[in-house]
């Protein structure tokens with residue numbers, strides 16, 4: 496019997512499970528838990544918070560800009576290393592390329608880690624204004640605002656020299672100003688008033704680069720990255736002498752603020768008490784938590800080896816506990832006189848849908864300990 500997701504059809508491309516998960520290929524690090532999410536396309540469901548948000552952002556771009564933005568939401572998430580990294584000038588030794596950060600299907604193929612993977616091909620096809628929405632995949636830490644599969648919307652706008660000529664500004668300053676104005680307008684369209692701030696940052700594909708943070712759950716939360724596109728990208732793709740801006744929105748993060756959704760795992764819930772609260776075009780509704788079940792904390796300490804990484808730990812824990820794990824947090828870290836390093840992690844277990852029994856949690860923790868020991872080359876203490 497074939498598993499449910501054995502055959503997928505995405506963007507008109509048929510993908511067999513065997514093409515994605517080749518257990519025998521050492522270059523493949525896509526676990527079943529991730530594979531099973533490919534093709535679900537939450538962003539194409541009109542009654543899902545991510546779909547509702549996508550449509551609302553479409554409305555903003557349709558009504559506030561003279562030129563029409565071309566929209567893509569069905570581009571295949573399985574892309575080449577070239578598309579995901581080289582085309583956007585990510586250096587050969589950049590950490591984001593590592594097996595620790597990115598899911599590789601084989602040595603030349605990845606699950607896209609951002610929608611920026613489509614910038615170059617769309618430019619080459621002649622598009623100057625476009626929005627790309629899609630599922631993206633990253634090996635990452637575990638908490639209420641991080642999930643290994645999430646959704647981004649890429650925005651891209653090219654300006655020709657006559658557009659900034661009369662402004663008294665150079666092209667880059669003009670694009671940076673227009674970018675910030677456009678995204679502040681979007682935030683206003685989505686939220687009305689909200690506490691937000693710009694932070695300078697670095698991306699290989701933009702300069703200058705910025706992140707926008709919004710105050711949510713008593714913390715500043717990063718919701719998007721953006722900037723003025725590197726000339727090299729425009730030059731390589733037939734737009735010499737133009738300037739452009741680009742952004743990548745974290746759709747879950749924006750939807751959390753918009754609908755007051757407390758935990759990123761909820762987006763994947765099929766529980767009626769979650770799904771029934773959202774419907775097409777309804778933006779004002781705040782999510783009503785169906786009673787919050789208590790978390791249960793379990794600590795585990797171990798001596799690490801040189802190869803230890805937190806992303807690997809998180810994947811092992813998620814592999815066993817699935818969406819019952821809410822957070823994995825380093826709470827203690829020391830090195831002894833012999834040079835051995837110990838880490839203590841606190842794992843929070845909590846179901847979004849029901850209360851967990853002590854027995855169930857103990858069983859989970861036991862399996863987690865066993866898997867950590869077997870797969871991560873650490874010594875439990």
Ligand code: FA5
Pocket residue numbers: 608609610611633635640641642643644645647649698700701717718719720721722741742743744745746747748
């Ligand atoms: C990028 O992915 C850039 N490609 C964005 C960009 C596009 C910059 C175009 C410039 C020009 P970053 O890694 O910061 O940037 O991710 C963008 C957003 O995705 C973050 O701000 C955050 O809102 C969201 N995000 C990142 N990791 C996760 C995660 N694990 N879970 C949920 N959302 C995430």
Ligand code: MG
Pocket residue numbers: 706717720
């Ligand atoms: Mg970032």
